[in-house]
Amino acid sequence: MGLTPLLSLYLTAEYPGKGTVLNGVSLDVQAGEILGLVGQSGSGKSTLALSILRLLHFKGGSDSGSILFRETDLMKASEKDMRKLRGKDISLVMQSPLASLNPSMTVGNQLLEAWRAHSKLDGTQVIMETLRQVSLSVDVAFLNRYPTQLSVGLAQRVLIAMAVLHKPALLLADEPTSALDALTQAEILELFARLNRENATAMLYVSHDLLSVASLCHRIAILHEGRIVEQGEPKDIFENPQHEYTRKLVNAVPTLRFKSRELIPA
Numbered sequence: 001m002g003l004t005p006l007l008s009l010y011l012t013a014e015y016p017g018k019g020t021v022l023n024g025v026s027l028d029v030q031a032g033e034i035l036g037l038v039g040q041s042g043s044g045k046s047t048l049a050l051s052i053l054r055l056l057h058f059k060g061g062s063d064s065g066s067i068l069f070r071e072t073d074l075m076k077a078s079e080k081d082m083r084k085l086r087g088k089d090i091s092l093v094m095q096s097p098l099a100s101l102n103p104s105m106t107v108g109n110q111l112l113e114a115w116r117a118h119s120k121l122d123g124t125q126v127i128m129e130t131l132r133q134v135s136l137s138v139d140v141a142f143l144n145r146y147p148t149q150l151s152v153g154l155a156q157r158v159l160i161a162m163a164v165l166h167k168p169a170l171l172l173a174d175e176p177t178s179a180l181d182a183l184t185q186a187e188i189l190e191l192f193a194r195l196n197r198e199n200a201t202a203m204l205y206v207s208h209d210l211l212s213v214a215s216l217c218h219r220i221a222i223l224h225e226g227r228i229v230e231q232g233e234p235k236d237i238f239e240n241p242q243h244e245y246t247r248k249l250v251n252a253v254p255t256l257r258f259k260s261r262e263l264i265p266a
């Protein structure tokens with residue numbers, strides 16, 4: 001493409017007792033692009049997301065390599081600089097929304113707190129606009145609700161609203177729909193597509209499910225045994241997979257086949 005990527009990383013990560021999880025993973029995300037990162041459970045997807053945010057040590061892991069974000073190497077950034085960046089320039093949406101929200105704080109106060117973490121200005125207007133953008137109610141009754149009073153789909157929208165409040169250049173989405181039913185999952189996927197369209201937010205969208213990311217992502221990277229074994233546009237991944245593991249993934253995608261069943265006469 002010839003453009004400088006928004007994010008360009010080369011990463012090795014390990015856990016004591018577990019060994020190397022990511023073994024020289026190389027990835028680029030262009031500005032405004034949604035890159036899907038697909039790999040099976042345990043392949044190191046969450047490890048990669050935590051590493052980008054420089055949070056891996058909280059899980060006891062260690063990493064090395066380089067993480068160029070806007071040409072600054074986050075691997076060398078101070079914790080102070082990372083704190084300015086997390087939730088503002090790079091945000092994270094995680095898998096279980098109810099576990100990610102603070103149960104003792106109302107929706108409104110959590111949004112306000114997320115706003116105040118990076119701004120001294122009055123956030124009311126931005127919060128209202130963001131709630132509308134993620135199709136949430138802006139009325140007081142809703143803002144006064146606690147997370148336990150929300151369905152998991154609504155809770156995920158609140159979490160997404162918090163993540164995009166400061167219009168980050170990059171959103172890390174770590175299996176954000178896997179706790180949701182199929183219909184809610186489709187709505188949330190559509191929401192990510194809209195945020196990408198309207199705000200030009202680039203995304204690293206992590207999933208174990210090749211099919212669910214196919215329509216959302218501009219490109220897909222396949223993570224297997226600590227490395228990116230293949231990357232390309234969804235169409236090419238599905239129609240012409242190059243790596244044996246990718247072929248397995250593509251062949252495992254369910255296709256609907258209906259066979260009419262005959263009643264066995266009594």
Ligand SMILES: Nc1ncnc2c1ncn2[C@@H]1O[C@H](COP(=O)(O)OP(=O)(O)OP(=O)(O)O)[C@@H](O)[C@H]1O
Nearest residue numbers: 015018021040041042043044045046047059060208
């Ligand atoms: N704190 C830890 N200590 C030791 N090993 C860990 C730790 N956290 C994760 N692992 C191991 O590292 C590997 C990668 O874990 P990770 O959570 O990144 O995988 P994942 O691709 O996100 O999986 P999932 O799809 O299930 O979320 C797994 O084998 C996991 O068991």
Ligand SMILES: [Mg+2]
Nearest residue numbers: 045046047174
């Ligand atoms: Mg994970």
